[in-house]
Amino acid sequence: xxxxxxxxxxxxxxxxxxxxxxxxxxxxxxxxxxxxxxxxxxxxxxxxxxxxxxxxxxxxxxxxxxxxxxxxxxxxxxxxxxxxxxxxxxxxxxxxxxxxxxxxxxxxxxxxxxxxxxxxxxxxxxxxxxxxxxxxxxxxxxxxxxxxxxxxxxxxxxxxxxxxxxxxxxxxxxxxxxxxxxxxxxxxxxxxxxxxxxxxxxxxxxxxxxxxxxxxxxxxxxxxxxxxxxxxxxxxxxxxxxxxxxxxxxxxxxxxxxxxxxxxxxxxxxxxxxxxxxxxxxxxxxxxxxxxxxxxxxxxxxxxxxxxxxxxxxxxxxxxxxxxxxxxxxxxxxxxxxxxxxxxxxxxxxxxxxxxxxxxxxxxxxxxxxxxxxxxxxxxxxxxxxxxxxxxxxxxxxxxxxxxxxxxxxxxxxxxxxxxxxxxxxxxxxxxxxxxxxxxxxxxxxxxxxxxxxxxxxxxxxxxxxxxxxxxxxxxxxxxxxxxxxxxxxxxxxxxxxxxxxxxxxxxxxxxxxxxxxxxxxxxxxxxxxxxxxxxxxxxxxxxxxxxxxxxxxxxxxxxxxxxxxxxxxxxxxxxxxxxxxxxxxxxxxxxxxxxxxxxxxxxxxxxxxxxxxxxxxxxxxxxxxxxxxxxxxxxxxxxxxxxxxxxxxxxxxxxxxxxxxxxxxxxxxxxxxxxxxxxxxxxxxxxxxxxxxxxxxxxxxxxxxxxxxxxxxxxxxxxxxxxxxxxxxxxxxxxxxxxxxxxxxxxxxxxxxxxxxxxxxxxxxxxxxxxxxxxxxxxxxxxxxxxxxxxxxxxxxxxxxxxxxxxxxxxxxxxxx
Numbered sequence: 001x002x003x004x005x006x007x008x009x010x011x012x013x014x015x016x017x018x019x020x021x022x023x024x025x026x027x028x029x030x031x032x033x034x035x036x037x038x039x040x041x042x043x044x045x046x047x048x049x050x051x052x053x054x055x056x057x058x059x060x061x062x063x064x065x066x067x068x069x070x071x072x073x074x075x076x077x078x079x080x081x082x083x084x085x086x087x088x089x090x091x092x093x094x095x096x097x098x099x100x101x102x103x104x105x106x107x108x109x110x111x112x113x114x115x116x117x118x119x120x121x122x123x124x125x126x127x128x129x130x131x132x133x134x135x136x137x138x139x140x141x142x143x144x145x146x147x148x149x150x151x152x153x154x155x156x157x158x159x160x161x162x163x164x165x166x167x168x169x170x171x172x173x174x175x176x177x178x179x180x181x182x183x184x185x186x187x188x189x190x191x192x193x194x195x196x197x198x199x200x201x202x203x204x205x206x207x208x209x210x211x212x213x214x215x216x217x218x219x220x221x222x223x224x225x226x227x228x229x230x231x232x233x234x235x236x237x238x239x240x241x242x243x244x245x246x247x248x249x250x251x252x253x254x255x256x257x258x259x260x261x262x263x264x265x266x267x268x269x270x271x272x273x274x275x276x277x278x279x280x281x282x283x284x285x286x287x288x289x290x291x292x293x294x295x296x297x298x299x300x301x302x303x304x305x306x307x308x309x310x311x312x313x314x315x316x317x318x319x320x321x322x323x324x325x326x327x328x329x330x331x332x333x334x335x336x337x338x339x340x341x342x343x344x345x346x347x348x349x350x351x352x353x354x355x356x357x358x359x360x361x362x363x364x365x366x367x368x369x370x371x372x373x374x375x376x377x378x379x380x381x382x383x384x385x386x387x388x389x390x391x392x393x394x395x396x397x398x399x400x401x402x403x404x405x406x407x408x409x410x411x412x413x414x415x416x417x418x419x420x421x422x423x424x425x426x427x428x429x430x431x432x433x434x435x436x437x438x439x440x441x442x443x444x445x446x447x448x449x450x451x452x453x454x455x456x457x458x459x460x461x462x463x464x465x466x467x468x469x470x471x472x473x474x475x476x477x478x479x480x481x482x483x484x485x486x487x488x489x490x491x492x493x494x495x496x497x498x499x500x501x502x503x504x505x506x507x508x509x510x511x512x513x514x515x516x517x518x519x520x521x522x523x524x525x526x527x528x529x530x531x532x533x534x535x536x537x538x539x540x541x542x543x544x545x546x547x548x549x550x551x552x553x554x555x556x557x558x559x560x561x562x563x564x565x566x567x568x569x570x571x572x573x574x575x576x577x578x579x580x581x582x583x584x585x586x587x588x589x590x591x592x593x594x595x596x597x598x599x600x601x602x603x604x605x606x607x608x609x610x611x612x613x614x615x616x617x618x619x620x621x622x623x624x625x626x627x628x629x630x631x632x633x634x635x636x637x638x639x640x641x642x643x644x645x646x647x648x649x650x651x652x653x654x655x656x657x658x659x660x661x662x663x664x665x666x667x668x669x670x671x672x673x674x675x676x677x678x679x680x681x682x683x684x685x686x687x688x689x690x691x692x693x694x695x696x697x698x699x700x701x702x703x704x705x706x707x708x709x710x711x712x713x714x715x716x717x718x719x720x721x722x723x724x725x726x727x728x729x730x731x732x733x734x735x736x737x738x739x740x741x742x743x744x745x746x747x748x749x750x751x752x753x754x755x756x757x758x759x760x761x762x763x764x765x766x767x768x769x770x771x772x773x774x775x776x777x778x779x780x781x782x783x784x785x786x787x788x789x790x791x792x793x794x795x796x797x798x799x800x801x802x803x804x805x806x807x808x809x810x811x812x813x814x815x816x817x818x
Contacts, residue, residue, distance in 0.1 A: 008134060008186075009127040009173055011099070011115035013037040016138060017045060017053050018103075018111040026053060026112060037096060037116045050076070052100035053112040060109060062132060063100040066122030070098050095120040099128070101135035103142055110142050126267060130173040133252040133269040136234065140250065176204055176266040183207065189270050192249060194241040212238040212246070217373045219251075236273050236425060248273040289431065293438035299323065302438045303333035310412055310431065311335055314424070317415040318342070318390050322357075323408040323439065324369065329357050332408075339659065343389030362386050368397045369406050374429050376420045387411075394418030396428055400436035407439050459519035464492045467500055469564040470679045473654045475662055477626075477672040487514035487555065488624045488673035489522045493529050498565040498682075501529045501538075504622040504675045505557035505576065508598075517553055521546060521599070525559070534794050535561045535572040539599070539607045543574065546600035554600035558593075558622055565749050566686045567614040567679060570794070572607050574599050577625060580639065582646040584617030590639060594798070609796050611758075613688060616681035619651045626670035627661065654678045686749045687714055693731055693742040693757075703731045703744055707755075714748050719806050722787050723753060726804050729780040730757040733765060733802070740799075748808075752789070756803040764793045765802055 008014070013033035017026040026045040045054050052073070056063040065073055071094075097119040103111040113135045123131065172188030183204045187197050193210045200206060211219060215237040234252045241247060253268030289309045296302040303321040311319045318341065322329040334342060345357050359366040364383055368375045375397040377383060387395060391413025398410040410432065464472045472492045487507025494500050503525055507514045524545050528538040539559050546555060556576040562569045571579065571591065575598030582588045596607035614620065621642060628638025642661060649657040658676050691706045693699050707727045711720050727744065734742045740760030747754040767781040784791050784804050791804035 008115075008188075009130045010097070010117045010119040010123060011131060012117040013115065015041055015114040016103070016111060016142070017057075017114070018142065019047075019057070019109065023047070026057060029111070037118070038098075038114075041114075052098060053114055056100035056102050057109055057112045060102050060104065062102070062128070062135075064123055064128060065098045065100075067094050067096055067120060069122075070096060097122045099123060099131055101132060103135060103139040110139065113138050126175065129254060129267050130269055133254065133267070134173075134271075136252045137250055137269060137271050140234070172271070173267075173269050176268070178263050178265065181205070192247070192270060192272060193239055194243070210239045210241075212240060213373075215373070217371060217375070290434055293434055296438060297442060299332050299439065299442050302435065302442050305438075306410060306431075306435050307333050307335040310410075314412060315414070315418075316412045317393075318411070318413040320346075320390070320411040321408065321435070322411075324359075324406055327359050329359060329362075329365075329409065331357075339655070343386045345386035357386070365397060365409065365411075369399050369409060372399050372401055372406055374398055374425065374432060376425060376428075378419070379417045391415075391418075394420065396420070398428055398432040398435075400432055400439060402436035402440040407436050410435060459515065459522065460489060461491060465494050467492070467494070467564060467677075468498070469682045470500075470677055471654050472500075472502065472675065472677045473658050474676070475658045475672070475674040477662060487518035487553075488626065488671040489518045490622075490673050490675045491522055491526060492675070493526055495529060495532070495561070498563060500562050500564055501535075502560045502562065502620075502622065502675060502677060503529075503557065504624065504673055505555055505599075506624045506626075506671075506673070507555040508553045513551075514553060517546070517549065517551060517555070520549075521555055521557075525557075529561075534609070535559050535570050536607045536609045536795055539572045539574055539596075540605075543599040543605065543607070544603060547603045549600075551600070554598045556598045560620070560622070562614070562677070562679070564679070565682045566688070566747050566754065567616070567618075567681060568747065569612050569614055569620075570796075571610045571612065572596075573610075574607055575601075577623060577628065577635075577639075580621040580623075580642050580646060581612075581614075582619035582621070582649070582651060584615060584651075586647055588643040588646050590643075606795075608798055609794065611796055611801070614679045616679060617651060618679045619646060619649070619654070619657070620677040620679065621646060621661070622675040622677075623661075624671065624673040626672040627674060630670065651678050682750060686747055688745065688747040690746070691744040693735070693744055695735060695742070699735055699742075700728055700731050703727055706744070707746065710746055711748075711753075716748065716753060716808065719753060719808060722806060723755065726755050726784055726788060726806070729784050730755065730802055730804065733757075733780050734759040737761065737763075737765075738799075751808055753806045753808055754803060755806070756801050758796060758799060758801045760799040762795055762798060762800055764795075764800065 011033070013031070013035060015031040016029045018029045019025075020027050024047055026047060028041060028043045028045075031041065045051055047054055047057060052063050052065065095118045096116060099115045101113045101115070102109055103113055115131055119127075172186035172190075172192065174183055174185040174189055176183045181204050182202050184202070185200065185207070189207075190197050190200055193207060195206070195210070208216060208219065218235055219237055233255070234250070236248055236250050239247055239249055250271050250273035251268055253266050255263045256265040256267070258264045289305070292305045292309065293302060296305050306321050307319045310316060319333075319335045320331060320342075321333050322331045324330075331346070334346070345361055359369065362384060364375075364387055377387075377391065377395040377397070379393045381388070381395070383395070387397075390411055393414040393416045395414075396412040398412070399406050400408040400410060412428070460476060461474075464474055474490050474492075476488065476490070487509065488505070489507075490502075490504045492500065492502055503522075505518070505521065505525075507518045507521065521542055525538060525542050528541050533541070539557060542557065554575075557572075557574040558576040558579065559572045559574075560569055560579070571593040573593045573595040575595065578590050578593050578595075580588060580590055591610070591612055593610045594608040597605055623642065625635065628642060629635040630638075645661050646657070649660060651657065654676055658674055661674060661676075662672065689710055691703060693703055696702070704724050704727055707724055708720065711717075711723060716723070731742065731744060734757050738759040738761035741758075743758045745754075745756040745758065747756070765781060767785065781791075787806075788804040789807045791802070793800055793802045
């Protein structure tokens with residue numbers, strides 16, 4: 001340093017004393033400026049000594065001495081260095097003022113800064129504030145040096161490495177009047193920015209024009225109305241000099257407010273942040289990250305590298321990487337992966353490995369992406385819950401730029417209080433650029449794969465509908481082996497009359513073609529179901545559609561039509577895995593659902609239908625084979641694991657049950673789709689029973705007696721005669737025109753009685769067009785039609801079911817069976 005290199009707010013000399021490791025002494029580490037102001041500064045001071053440096057260090061508060069106070073201090077200890085004022089060099093001792101400022105980082109005192117200059121009236125309030133801010137800059141440099149040399153020095157004092165200095169080089173001050181925008185700036189500030197003093201117009205906009213665009217929002221945030229003026233604010237920012245050089249500067253400032261609390265003035269110091277120049281370790285860390293990202297060929301690989309490179313080194317609690325697709329953020333990784341670790345907006349649609357969220361629900365994040373600037377939010381910042389819950393102790397939002405646009409965002413959050421240092425901001429900024437380029441490169445390397453995955457995501461339902469009397473949740477996970485995608489799909493379709501259709505299926509193969517066919521089949525099944533066709537007809541028509549596509553691919557499917565009020569489920573299975581049921585008592589079973597061939601194999605085929613009753617508290621699980629079968633797992637073992645998980649699960653937490661079922665599917669060579677339904681039933685629990693009708697001469701009589709006893713126990717009296725008439729006609733037709741077992745089912749719901757007779761004949765009963773008075777039969781279906789609200793026939797497991805419904809007057813009943 002030359003003797004003229006330091007001139008700051010009246011101070012012409014500055015000296016740094018650093019606490020020795022024994023904590024008993026202060027060692028003179030650096031001195032700069034005009035040494036003719038003071039001379040004979042001792043190299044070592046005892047902390048307990050009578051000196052401005054030691055006294056300020058002990059008290060932790062600045063000590064200011066004007067010439068008169070300095071003279072009194074000298075008289076109290078004439079042998080101390082403050083009395084050794086240079087004489088005979090054109091300096092008047094009566095004009096020298098001294099300041100001693102403790103160098104503090106957090107609650108830890110590290111040393112003391114001595115400043116001195118020819119200031120006859122002493123340092124005024126503005127000069128004192130600016131010199132205190134300058135001391136904060138020195139303390140930051142001292143802390144950075146101490147961290148870098150820790151454990152690598154044998155000296156007792158943390159001296160700066162060769163070529164480094166604790167003093168902020170060319171430190172300068174400024175005072176900004178916010179009301180007018182006028183700024184008084186020290187010549188050293190202008191020199192740092194590369195602005196000749198004669199060209200400075202005194203406007204703050206001129207200085208902001210030198211700052212890097214990414215850092216301007218952070219600079220403007222300094223004067224936000226909600227900032228606390230009593231707190232010293234600090235940050236590092238970058239400027240672009242006229243010669244193109246990019247330089248880091250350090251800023252310390254205080255904001256003074258008027259009587260109404262509105263920011264009025266800003267007092268600040270700016271210095272060359274030499275301590276922000278990357279160390280060898282920091283450069284090595286960036287190089288390692290760059291090398292790892294260069295070897296990442298997929299979006300998944302890039303995301304995993306980012307999470308591993310940031311979370312542990314930064315001691316972060318959470319790291320998320322998401323791609324920007326239109327106005328939605330498609331998450332590629334959440335670390336930790338547990339849903340409970342993330343706010344609700346991120347797990348509300350936790351249906352797959354790609355949970356997503358709308359940017360409209362996260363305005364702060366939307367603004368950061370629009371502006372493209374790294375945003376660092378301190379603990380307790382006022383953010384929307386979706387962001388505040390990620391980093392209550394501090395949050396970093398890193399927009400990921402590439403090719404002039406934002407391709408995604410990286411979020412780093414801390415639970416414990418986290419203060420962002422300038423070096424950390426530099427690391428995060430560099431990381432954002434590397435990750436953005438890596439994401440773009442991964443897309444370019446495998447554009448076809450990403451297109452297929454995007455197609456697959458777009459073809460699956462974004463969210464499942466809310467169901468009266470139950471809850472449905474779904475999960476989808478792509479294969480982790482290979483880059484091609486499969487055709488697994490699921491859907492939940494609300495139908496009329498309290499019915500809902502649940503479908504899960506799998507198109508053969510792993511390709512974009514499989515995903516495309518999956519979308520067509522899912523759309524067709526939805527259309528057929530909404531039209532009101534019974535389950536077997538829906539599946540049969542989907543089969544004809546796939547056959548007509550003239551593709552080599554086939555598909556499996558499991559379709560369920562569930563009456564949410566009565567709990568009656570009709571299953572049709574086309575080459576798919578059977579469903580697994582968890583009963584309210586905790587027992588589990590694979591439902592014996594009769595199956596047909598896969599879709600797309602045979603045009604002329606039938607798909608039998610199987611009926612089962614669900615009672616409230618039942619959990620129904622439908623899955624594709626990727627969950628239960630692999631090269632290392634036999635399908636029987638996989639189905640057994642599903643039953644074990646369901647047996648020990650709490651059906652009230654349906655989403656958690658789904659997550660537990662997927663917990664063992666980390667290494668997948670096939671896609672996985674899972675659809676769970678918890679059946680709760682309606683407010684009044686349906687009551688149902690059945691009776692096997694033996695083929696005896698008085699079979700109808702026994703069926704009527706069973707019906708009468710049951711309906712009386714259920715409190716159905718007014719409609720009893722009509723119900724017995726319908727039972728007589730349906731049972732008589734089944735015995736007279738079919739072979740095999742006949743079963744009578746009775747179901748009482750809130751407002752109707754359903755009577756159904758199952759038999760072994762697939763032939764649909766036909767209502768006669770005309771019946772003359774002399775005929776001895778043929779009136780049965782006419783009587784049923786005349787006395788009931790509705791009736792019909794559906795094929796069922798190789799036979800059929802003929803049913804009729806009687807409306808009932810609303811009534812309160814006990815929610816229990818007979």
